[in-house]
Amino acid sequence: MNTETISKKNGKNLNGFSVEDIGDDHLFTGLETPMKPNAFEMSNTEKKERISILFSEIMDVIGLDLNDDSLQGTPDRVAKMYVEEIFSGLNPKNKPKIALFDNKYQYNQMLVEKNITFYSNCEHHFVPIIGKAHIAYKSSGKVIGLSKLNRIVQYYAKRPQVQERLTNQIANELKTVLDTEDVAVIIDAKHLCVSSRGIQDDTSTTVTTYYGGEFNTASKIAELQNYINN
Ligand SMILES: Nc1nc2c(ncn2[C@@H]2O[C@H](COP(=O)(O)OP(=O)(O)OP(=O)(O)O)[C@@H](O)[C@H]2O)c(=O)[nH]1
Numbered sequence: 001m002n003t004e005t006i007s008k009k010n011g012k013n014l015n016g017f018s019v020e021d022i023g024d025d026h027l028f029t030g031l032e033t034p035m036k037p038n039a040f041e042m043s044n045t046e047k048k049e050r051i052s053i054l055f056s057e058i059m060d061v062i063g064l065d066l067n068d069d070s071l072q073g074t075p076d077r078v079a080k081m082y083v084e085e086i087f088s089g090l091n092p093k094n095k096p097k098i099a100l101f102d103n104k105y106q107y108n109q110m111l112v113e114k115n116i117t118f119y120s121n122c123e124h125h126f127v128p129i130i131g132k133a134h135i136a137y138k139s140s141g142k143v144i145g146l147s148k149l150n151r152i153v154q155y156y157a158k159r160p161q162v163q164e165r166l167t168n169q170i171a172n173e174l175k176t177v178l179d180t181e182d183v184a185v186i187i188d189a190k191h192l193c194v195s196s197r198g199i200q201d202d203t204s205t206t207v208t209t210y211y212g213g214e215f216n217t218a219s220k221i222a223e224l225q226n227y228i229n230n
């Protein structure tokens, strides 16, 4: 496939890179979740109907009896779960509305929201990623409601993900909303694609970090690690 074909097919600008530069597999794995341009032309109802049909087929192919009363509702359940629950963060309509407050409290130090539990799904195997996100920011004049930090994590987690992208998407959203570079995101997660299948390592977890602005110094990183580990 040449650059022109891929660029047109996916409606993305390759910013001067050729397929040879980036490699087919990595063309669209930047900050944005790789989506097709017409991803939301179909209504949620249509998506659920289609997924249900396709999932029935998967179940049929692996040999399950779709007439069994425990299994017959599964295609519809999976379709609902994909569209309304675990992949609902693909739809920008579900992005949390963030209200900011003036920083009347004269609080000018870092705020850390730690141990935000999230469930995501690995985009390579469609099995769960279970983790904790820790977020820190320093106000540039506005203060965010605490729960909105959790909501931002949940929104981006509810997509097929890789942990690196999840980390950077959360950081980017925080920087935009809070109008500051002074944000940090640390994610420690267990990938079921590593523990329940494949290499079957049940003890390893994956840590990814984003340290922006004032957080990108050895002393701030050490301070953050101290809060998170205690
Ligand atoms: N960098 C990164 N890799 C991930 C993430 N989630 C899963 N992976 C890896 O994606 C890779 C996919 O590799 P493949 O060799 O194509 O898939 P596979 O044959 O199923 O690989 P195994 O898991 O080793 O059996 C695996 O090494 C996964 O562990 C993630 O969030 N970030």
Ligand SMILES: [Zn+2]
Pocket (backbone or CB within 6 Å): 122, 123, 124, 125, 126, 127, 191, 193, 194
């Ligand atoms: Zn995986």
